[in-house]
Amino acid sequence: MKKRFLWGLGLGLSLLCAAGMAGPAVAKDILIGLDGPLSGPAASFGLDAINAVNLAVEEINAAGGIKGNKLKVIAKDSMQDPTKARANAEELVHKDGVIAFFASTLTTNNLASLEVTTKAKVLHIIAGTTSDVVCPAEPGKCNPYVFRFPILNSWQAAKLAEYAVKNLGAKAIALMYDSTGYGLDGKKNLEAGLAKLGQKTAISETFNMSDVDFTPQLQRIRDAKADAIITWTLGVQVAHIVKTMKRLGLNLPVLGSEAITEAGFRRLAGDAAEGVYIADRMASAYDSQDPKVRAFLKKWREKTKMEEKLAVPSWSVTYYDATYWLAEGLKKAGADRAKLKEALDNSSYTGVTGITYTFTPEKRNGRNGPEDVFIVQVKDGALVTPKK
């Protein structure tokens, strides 16, 4: 009796095992890693990133996932600490076994994690960082595990210089940049951009991030008889600049880098932000009539609870697009790191706002050059396509 029971049990178990092996694979989550500043002063960038990736993942999973498997995002916070970014990457790549890694929006954190992903041969997706160093535009200069979606700082600078000279007819351009690495990099790029157009800067003014009164700098800019100001700094500082200009009654066109597409700039500067031109990675979503863009904006606003005027998904659009691009690669190549890289090394994808990203083994920047930079303008607190 006892013996027969054991036989039965053994038979039953082996049947179960056989069924497990032969039957359809059990649905398994495909893991995507994301590192970014989720707390601290730069948190808004990281939160935008995670919101965008999650939005795409929810949609992809709702539509059936990757051949029945669901995508799952594991997000880690590295704040502004590169050591933390490195540790996060190690954990995501080795412990969690993610199929691809979204790097932090911050340059140094991004670079810190790049060593880890390269060694482990994991896709290193850059959807936030715009600084040239993380993946230079020249073919072959960029790490082969990197796929970058945003526009580069040097492209923004070239476009802003061109816009100021050609569209606004500026002949004496003043630069205002902060004393951080970001500002100095911008100055270098802007000077190069202007030099290409045969122009020199009329005057260059720098300032510290803690400055609140920009009167001395603006006065020197007025004395230099500048007819346009290109800024290269963050939203709070440009808000101070345009507010000071208003107080001084200094009426010059102001242009700025993509960093000031963030809502905080317009919220702080209020009226004074009106008319400011900004380099952006996408055309104005606010005045777009494209139903796809409108639908995306609506979903984005529901997710972030932002009012329509302020909600600008510039940062998030590249994260959203990159997630869809990744999903397409996964559908083709399956959840295998090497096969996935091979499939995506030669890929092209058109995102929700109509931007096309193309990658080849040499070309790791999905976009192409300054011609891919859009100029938007602040009007009634929203970012619109300038009427010129």
Add this chain to the structure above:
Amino acid sequence: MIEAIFSGIVIGSIYSLVALSFSIIFATTSIVNFALGEVVMVACMVALTTIVALQWPIFAGILVTLLTVLLLSYFLQTIALKRLQRVDANTAFMLTLAAGIILNNAALLIWGDKPFPFPSLLGERILFHVGKLAVNQQGVGVILSAVVLLFLVDWFQRKTLIGKAMVATSMDREAASAVGINIHFIYTLAFAISAVLAAAAAFLIAPFTFASYYMGTDIGLKGFAAAILGSLSQGRGAIVGGILFGVAEGFVSYLFGSSARDPIIYLAFILVLMVRPTGLFGVSKWQRVA
């Protein structure tokens, strides 16, 4: 040049308020209230919450702000002075510093890390031009409000009986006590006046700096430096120190750029103190040997 000097006077008159705020407490109690910058910040955030977020009438917002900083100061004074100064004045310094750090972090928790726009209650229109200088409502308003407040405090100290008692206390605490002045009341009063000045500084500076949890550190440091420059123990000296500091800032950044501003100003600051250790207008009361 003239614009940099004008904006220097505007900002400087706000430094003066903070400097006087430091000076009043120091003169009467020999304590440097290092939490003062954070008191300015709290005033600013409370005003922002009541007037902008909750849309209360401005008058009510100002009232609540004043009450908050008065309470805060009273609380600080009770602990810092009544309990700790008897132990050691340095302990009291440390306590104000700790209180400042607590306020700063509490504000970060309550209001988050983003700066907020702060409305200019004085208006922003440009009134008239003097040459290239655009004189705007805000600038004139700031200078006028600061002057009125500074004058009021000065008048109070020199002309009223309580004010005179305050000055007497700052000259000699024991003697003042001996002639029947209630020193603890004078301490409370000093903290109260200081708090009101800090709140005024908050309303005046926030349209320039935006309101944020981290705004207090900068205004606190500059107000303190201005007070030291003028004189920490003489109210009038502190006031002049504030204006001088503001104008020097504007002037130096106009001539040498803002990255050179802080090194140059603080170098000059050290030189001034080497020549006059009690500040430009200080009397050397501290060198007297008992």
